[in-house]
Amino acid sequence: MSKLTDVPKRILIGRALRSDRLGETLLPKRVALPVFASDPLSSVAYAPGEVLLVLSIAGLSAYHFSPWIAVAVVVLMFTVVASYRQNVHAYPSGGGDYEVATTNLGPRAGLTVASALLVDYVLTVAVSISAGIENLGSAIPFVVENKVACAVGVIVLLTLMNLRGVRESGTLFAIPTYVFVAGVFLMIAWGAFRGVVLGDDMRAPTADFEIKPEHPGLAGFALVFLLLRAFSSGCAALTGVEAISNGVPGFRKPKSRNAATTLAMMGLLAVTMFCGIIALAAATDVRMAENPGRDLVHNGVPLGPGYVQDPVISQVAEAVFGHGSFLFVILAAATALVLFLAANTAYNGFPLLGSILAQDRYLPRQLHTRGDRLAFSNGIVLLAGAAVLLVWIYGADSTRLIQLYIVGVFVSFTLSQTGMVRHWNRLLGAEKDPAARRRMVRARAINAFGAFFTGLVLVVVLLTKFTHGAWVALLGMCIFYATMTAIRRHYDRVAEEIAAPDAPSEDTVRPSRVHSVVLVSKVHRPALRALAYAKLMRSDTLEALSVNVDAEETRALRDEWERRGIDVPLKVLDSPYREVTRPVIEYVKSLRAQSPRDVVSVIIPEYVVGHWYEHFLHNQSALRLKGRLLFTPGVMVTSVPYQMESSEAAKLRARRRQNWSAPGSVRRGPAERTKDTSPRT
Secondary structure (H helix, E strand, O other): HHHHHHHHHHHOOOOOOOOOHHHHHHHHHHHHHEEEEEEEEHHOOHHHHHHHHHHHOOOHHHHHHHHHHHHHHHHHHHHHHHHHHHHHOOOOOOOOHHHHHHHHHHHHHHHHHHHHHHHHHHHHHHHHHHHHHHHHHHOOHHHHHHHHHHHHHHHHHHHHHHHHHHHHHHHHHHHHHHHHHHHHHHHHHHHHHHHHHOOOOOOOOOOOEOOOOOOOOOOOHHHHHHHHHHHHHHHHHHHHOHHHOHHHHEEEHHHHHHHHHHHHHHHHHHHHHHHHHHHHHEEEEOOOOOOOOEEEEEEOOOOOOOOOOOHHHHHHHHHHOOOOOOOHHHHHHHHHHHHHOOOHHHHHHHHHHHHHHHHHHOOOHHHHOOOOOOOOOHHHHHHHHHHHHHHHHOOHHHHHHHHHHHHHHHHHHHHHHHHHHHHHHHHHOOOHHHHHHHHHHHHHHHHHHHHHHHHHHHHHHHHHHHHHHHHHHHHHHHHHHHHHHHHHHHHHHHHHHHOOOOOOOOOOOOOOEEEEEOOOOOHHHHHHHHHHHHHHHOOEEEEEEEEEEEHHHHHHHHHHHHHOOOOEEEEEEEEOOOOHHHHHHHHHHHHHHHOOOOOEEEEEEEEEOOOOHHHHOHHHHHHHHHHHHHHOOEEEEHHHHHOOOHHHHHHHHHHHHHOOOOOOOOOOOOOOOOOOOEEEE
């Protein structure tokens, strides 16, 4: 079975890597950018559309606010990027927001940040995959008809790619990400050249449509609320920025400098693409509506429920490049693919954060262990399972899922920047050098502005999105917080309970006597071997124990015992209800009650078989008995194995497996030429 499972495992995720090769998996900046920043870079494919969708509620007249909303998003992006550049220099260990909040604001704030980030990472996968499926479904009807199944399939594929290791998956993801970025920049440049220099009239496919406003004539507080909601939707462009702060250990040295440079590159690229698409959408008269079949009107007639609304980036690309052109097709394909790959940001952030939380005993310790490919495999699988569950519950509908989005990330933004302000305050209290103090004061001002701005955005997001689904994200954060608190409490309780005391205790005091009990059912080789082993232990008291389930078998056992003259007393327990486990447990407990300072050693003979199906036919009573005796204090259980003939065959199979190498698990060099020593005639 091990051989059968090892072959597909090596084919899917590659050969295992030694621990001393961890340095080979570290990322240069050119690979780290698509690995850690694919989410904010790809968000420009849907963030501009979310802004226009919200503004369409007030009608076409509200579209002229979109440039100002874009400016606000740009200011926020630069603020967050500048703030996180301080983070990666101050805390390069990879704890990111969690470490900053824990160190400066306390464990509860750190756990709140961790809960928010874990929820946001799961949502990143669900939203990105669902958005990619919807983009792909506009060209392939089968994908739309089977959205959930296709989304789950993509999640499984991404999981396998990440299980192969960060470096290998990053190399695969770099190509489509850079193609997407290059395509968007080419579209912006060509669109600007056509519009400004050539004076061409570029029109989107929806340019001739009218928008039927759901709430016409909004003014005053209602208009302000609508603009704030549009701004909060546009803030989806900032999701994933924190992943670089959490992934600093994955960079090549100098880690902090490379991470800070990658942050700046990511911010500049994302801002330019976001603003360019917003500007081209306004120039090409793109029309979007939350209910396009009802609210988009052509020649006075609604388009109807059969109308499929293309994303903003697709409409702009069609207006700039022309429908069906080579560049249009390339950009459309790259957009769909990069939306899938945007989930890779979460696949790198979630396992790293899970490993740190596991090390701090807030999550199961298995999440701290690296897999065969030196990736945190358990964290990757856990993230995939949570994302699949979310996609299944919400039917892979990105419109519903995106309402849950960005709440968690702004919680972490705000608490992290507040923690950085306290970090600089603490350092300023001890620093005397004027130049160093000036740098710290400047850094504190950046983080203080970041804390204020992101906190303001968090309030806006909660006010405008709470009833639209943000409450689900908050509920998820509470569940993570409660679960991690309970896990930490359990680990602390266990650590306190098993801690070795300084003074002598009952665990270090030698027992008064050892009472050994050998379980027998028949006189056969396993039983004789167990008796011989028990005699070797030189116990103070030794007896054989059997349970009377069948009177004839018990009588035959007594006769054989006497005939062989075995010098160990045989005690038979009556079992009127034909139970085996309960009479033995009660007898062992009675021995403990009579002599509490004695240790009872229960010795059980067991068969060692070589085939998996034979395990169902043997040792079942022994397994049940051992499971029950584990809960009885002062009782030691010893298994005495007896190897059957089939176990010898299993031993040979194990030896062959040890000498066998799965395809791709060993790299072999070219065959060496052997010198020909045969005699010549």
